[in-house]
Amino acid sequence: MKLRSTIQFAAAAFALALLAFAAPPAVSADKVDPVADEKAFKKFFYDKFPKLKPEDFVNGPYSMDADLYKQWQDKEQFPPYEFSLELGKEMFSKPFKNGKTYGDCFPNNGIGIRQDYPTFDEKEGKVITLELALNRCREANGEPAFSYVRDEMAALTAYMAFTSRGKPFNIKVPNDPRALAAYENGKEYFYTRRGQLNFSCATCHVQSPGEKVRTEVLAPALGIVNAMPIYRSEWNGMGTTSRRFTTCNSQIRGVPLTPQDDEYRNVEYYLSYVSNGLPISGPGARP
Amino acid sequence: MTNTDNGFSATRRLILQGAGAVALVGLGNLPFGLAPAFAAANDKYPEEAFKQKSEADAIKSLYGKTAEVSDKVKMDAPEIAENGAVVPVSVTTTLADVTSISFLVAENPVALVASYKIPAGTMPSVANRIKMAKTSNVIVVVEAGGKLYSATKEVKVTVGGCGG
Amino acid sequence: MASTIRVRATSSGETTEVQALIQHPMDSGFIKDSKGELIPPHFIQQLTFEYNGKPVFTADWGGGVSKDPYVKFAFKGGKKGDELKVSWVDNKGATDTTTAKIQ
Numbered sequence: 001m002k003l004r005s006t007i008q009f010a011a012a013a014f015a016l017a018l019l020a021f022a023a024p025p026a027v028s029a030d031k032v033d034p035v036a037d038e039k040a041f042k043k044f045f046y047d048k049f050p051k052l053k054p055e056d057f058v059n060g061p062y063s064m065d066a067d068l069y070k071q072w073q074d075k076e077q078f079p080p081y082e083f084s085l086e087l088g089k090e091m092f093s094k095p096f097k098n099g100k101t102y103g104d105c106f107p108n109n110g111i112g113i114r115q116d117y118p119t120f121d122e123k124e125g126k127v128i129t130l131e132l133a134l135n136r137c138r139e140a141n142g143e144p145a146f147s148y149v150r151d152e153m154a155a156l157t158a159y160m161a162f163t164s165r166g167k168p169f170n171i172k173v174p175n176d177p178r179a180l181a182a183y184e185n186g187k188e189y190f191y192t193r194r195g196q197l198n199f200s201c202a203t204c205h206v207q208s209p210g211e212k213v214r215t216e217v218l219a220p221a222l223g224i225v226n227a228m229p230i231y232r233s234e235w236n237g238m239g240t241t242s243r244r245f246t247t248c249n250s251q252i253r254g255v256p257l258t259p260q261d262d263e264y265r266n267v268e269y270y271l272s273y274v275s276n277g278l279p280i281s282g283p284g285a286r287p
Numbered sequence: 288m289t290n291t292d293n294g295f296s297a298t299r300r301l302i303l304q305g306a307g308a309v310a311l312v313g314l315g316n317l318p319f320g321l322a323p324a325f326a327a328a329n330d331k332y333p334e335e336a337f338k339q340k341s342e343a344d345a346i347k348s349l350y351g352k353t354a355e356v357s358d359k360v361k362m363d364a365p366e367i368a369e370n371g372a373v374v375p376v377s378v379t380t381t382l383a384d385v386t387s388i389s390f391l392v393a394e395n396p397v398a399l400v401a402s403y404k405i406p407a408g409t410m411p412s413v414a415n416r417i418k419m420a421k422t423s424n425v426i427v428v429v430e431a432g433g434k435l436y437s438a439t440k441e442v443k444v445t446v447g448g449c450g451g
Numbered sequence: 452m453a454s455t456i457r458v459r460a461t462s463s464g465e466t467t468e469v470q471a472l473i474q475h476p477m478d479s480g481f482i483k484d485s486k487g488e489l490i491p492p493h494f495i496q497q498l499t500f501e502y503n504g505k506p507v508f509t510a511d512w513g514g515g516v517s518k519d520p521y522v523k524f525a526f527k528g529g530k531k532g533d534e535l536k537v538s539w540v541d542n543k544g545a546t547d548t549t550t551a552k553i554q
Contacts, residue, residue: 071365074375074414078472078521082457090453215367215445233370236518287369332496337513373517392515396481400515403524409507410466414523418479418515 032180034173034273037187041274045222049210057223058281064210065217072285081158081231081283084151084238088159091152096141102156105137114157114164115280118171118269125178127186127265130157131242135260148259149246154229154238154283161228161282169226169280171273182262186270189263190221195254201267216287225271227284234287241268336399342391342426345399346435349389354428354435357382362427362438368419371444377414378438382431385411389430394423419444458551460535467529467553469500469508471537472521479514494542495520501536502529529553 045057049064056063062072092110095101103109107116117130128136134156135145146152173183193200202221204213209220228241239247242259245267249256257264339345346354359381368374378388388411389402400417411429419425422443429436455474460467473495480492498510498520507526529535531553538548 067366068369071369071375074377075373075416077523078457078459078470080373080472080519082472083474083519086453233373236372332511337511377523395515396479397513397515399513401513402511403522404506404509404511406506406508408528409524409526412525414521415510416517416521418477418517420481 032184034180034183038274038276042222044206045209045220049220054277055279057220057275058226058278058284060219060224060227060284060286061210061217064220068217068287075285079231079283079285080233081229081238081285084155084229084231085158085162085283087151088155088157088162091156092159096138096143098141100141102134102137105133105140110160111163112167114160114282115167115170118265118272120172120174120176120179120182120269122174122176122179125176126262127182127269129241129260129265129268130160131240132260132265148242149240151238153242154240157229157240158238158283161280164280165282166279168277169272169275171269171276173269173273182266183270183273185263186266186268189267190270195249195252197252197254199252201248219286221271221274223275223278223281225268226275226278227281227286229282230284230286232286238283333399333402336402337397339398340396342393342398342424345391345397346389346428349399349402350428350430350435352435354437357429357436357438360427360429360436360438362425362440364425364440364442367443367445371419371421373416374419374425374442374444375414375416376425376427376442377412378427378429379410379412380429380431380436382411382429382436384432385429387430388413389428390415390417391426391428392417392419392423393426395420454549455547456537456539456549458535458537458549460529460551460553462529462531462553466525466527467502467535468523468525469535470521470523471498471500472519473498473539473547474519475539475541477512477514477516477518477520481514492542495539496542498522498539499537500524501538502526502533507535 042054046052046054052063059072062069092102103111107113114130117133118127120126121128131148131153134153135148138145173179190201193203204218205221205224209218211218225241228244229238230244231238242264245264246256246259333349336345336349339348343353360378361380362376362378364376365374376390378390385405387402387404390400391398392400395418401415403413405411411431419442422441424439424441426437426439457472458469460469475495476493477495478490478493480489482490484490492514494514494516495512498512499506500508508524510522512520533553534550535553536548536550538546540546
C-alpha cells in the first residue's frame with residue numbers, strides 16, 4: 001500500500017513537472033483574462049453549431065430543434081409572459097409610498113438598461129445584479145424586499161428586459177482585483193461539479209446543449225441569461241434568474257445557495273460577460 | 288402537468304373494464320356540474336360531452352353521430368410536444384359549410400378539450416393551446432353540411448423535469 | 452383590476468383575424484397540489500366573441516385547455532375601429548367581458 005501511494009505520488013509530481021514545462025512561458029495558467037475567455041467561449045459554441053447565427057443563441061433550445069422552434073413561434077404570436085410583462089410595467093411605473101419610483105434608482109429611469117447588469121460596484125467591491133438592485137431600491141424607499149424567485153420580481157425584470165430587447169449585453173469587468181476575483185469565482189462555480197449527479201453547470205450547458213436530458217433539449221450557456229426572466233411551461237409560470245439557478249442546483253440534486261448569494265451573483269456576472277454583444281431577448285418562453 | 292397521471296389512470300382502467308357507471312358517479316361529486324346559466328344568447332354548454340372519457344363517447348354526446356376521416360381536414364400539431372401543458376394545435380379545412388370544430392385528446396382524463404361554433408361568415412380555421420396528459424392521438428372533428436369529418440395525429444408527450 | 456382578456460383583432464380589409472389570451476388557471480380537476488390533494492376544477496367553459504351584436508365565434512372549453520388559454524380565428528368583414536366584444540364564464544360562475552377595437 002505504502003509503496004503504491006509513493007509511486008503514485010512520484011508519478012503525479014512528474015506529470016506536474018511536465019505540465020509546467022508544457023505551459024507557454026509568458027502566460028501563467030491562473031491569470032484571469034475575461035477577454036480571452038469570452039473569445040474562446042463564443043468560438044466553442046460557434047464551432048459546435050456552425051449553422052446558427054450569434055443572435056440565435058439567445059433563444060436557447062428553440063434554435064436547436066425545428067419542431068420546438070415551430071411550437072415556440074406559435075406561442076410567440078401571443079406569448080405566455082404577456083401578463084407578467086404588463087404587471088411589471090404597471091408595478092414599475094407605480095410610485096412607492098414616499099412618491100419615488102423604481103426609475104429614480106436607475107440610470108435613464110431604468111428604461112433600456114438591463115443589458116448593463118450585472119455591474120461591478122467598485123465602492124462595495126461586489127457584483128450587483130438587476131434583481132439585487134431592484135430590491136435595494138425597494139428597501140431604500142421603505143418598501144419590503146420581494147422574494148427573488150417569485151412573480152413580482154419576475155414581472156419587474158420582465159418589463160426591464162423588454163425595454164432592452166435587442167440591445168447587446170454590455171457587461172464590464174473593470175481592472176480591479178476584486179472584480180476579476182468575482183468574475184473568476186463565478187467561472188469556477190460554473191465549471192465545478194456538485195450534487196448527487198455530480199454535474200456542473202457546464203456539463204449540461206456547455207458540453208451537451210442541443211442534446212437531451214431525458215427528453216428535453218438543453219439550452220446553450222451562451223445567451224442563456226439574455227432571455228431571463230422566462231415563462232417555463234414546466235413551471236406553469238414565470239421564473240427569475242435566481243429561480244433558474246436554484247432549480248438547476250436542485251435538479252442535479254445539489255443544495256441550492258440562497259438566491260443572490262455572492263456565488264450566484266458571480267456566476268451571473270461570468271455568464272453575462274461571456275455573452276457580451278449578444279442581444280437581450282427577455283422575457284423569454286421555454287419548455 | 289407532472290401529476291396528471293396520479294389516480295386518474297386507475298379510474299380510466301376501471302372504466303375500460305366496464306365499471307364506467309361507478310366511476311362516473313364518483314366524478315359527479317366534483318363540482319363539474321355547476322355550469323351557470325350563461326346569459327348570452329348562445330347554445331348551451333355541452334356539459335355531458337365534457338364528462339365523457341373516450342373520444343368516441345364525447346363525439347357521440349356532442350354530435351349524436353360518428354365522423355369519417357377526411358384529408359380535407361388539415362391539422363397542425365407538433366411531433367413531440369415541448370411540454371404537455373401547452374401544446375399548440377391548429378386546424379384548417381377546405382370543406383364547405385362548416386358549423387363547428389372540436390379538439391379531442393384520446394388519452395386525456397376527459398377526451399373533449401374544446402369545441403368551437405363557427406357561424407356563417409367565420410373562417411373554418413382555429414388555433415389553440417391544449418393540455419396532454421401523455422402521448423396520445425389528437426383528433427379534430429369538423430362538422431360541415433351536417434356531416435362529421437375528422438383528422439388524427441399522434442403527438443408524443445414527455446414529462447418535464449430538466450433542461451431549458 | 453386589469454382585464455383578464457387580451458385581444459388583438461386585425462382587419463386585412465376582407466377579413467378580421469382575432470387572437471385572444473386570457474388569464475385563467477384552467478385547473479382540470481385532475482392535478483394534485485404539492486400536498487397530494489386534488490386541485491378542484493376551475494376552468495372557463497364558454498368564451499364568446501361578438502361583432503355588431505352577433506356572435507362570430509364561440510368556444511366551449513373543458514379543463515383540457517392550457518392555462519392562460521389562447522385562441523385564434525378569423526371572420527369575414529370587420530372594419531378598423533369597430534368594436535369586438537369578448538366575454539367568458541367559468542365553471543364557478545365567474546365572468547369577465549371586454550371590448551377591443553379592430554386595428
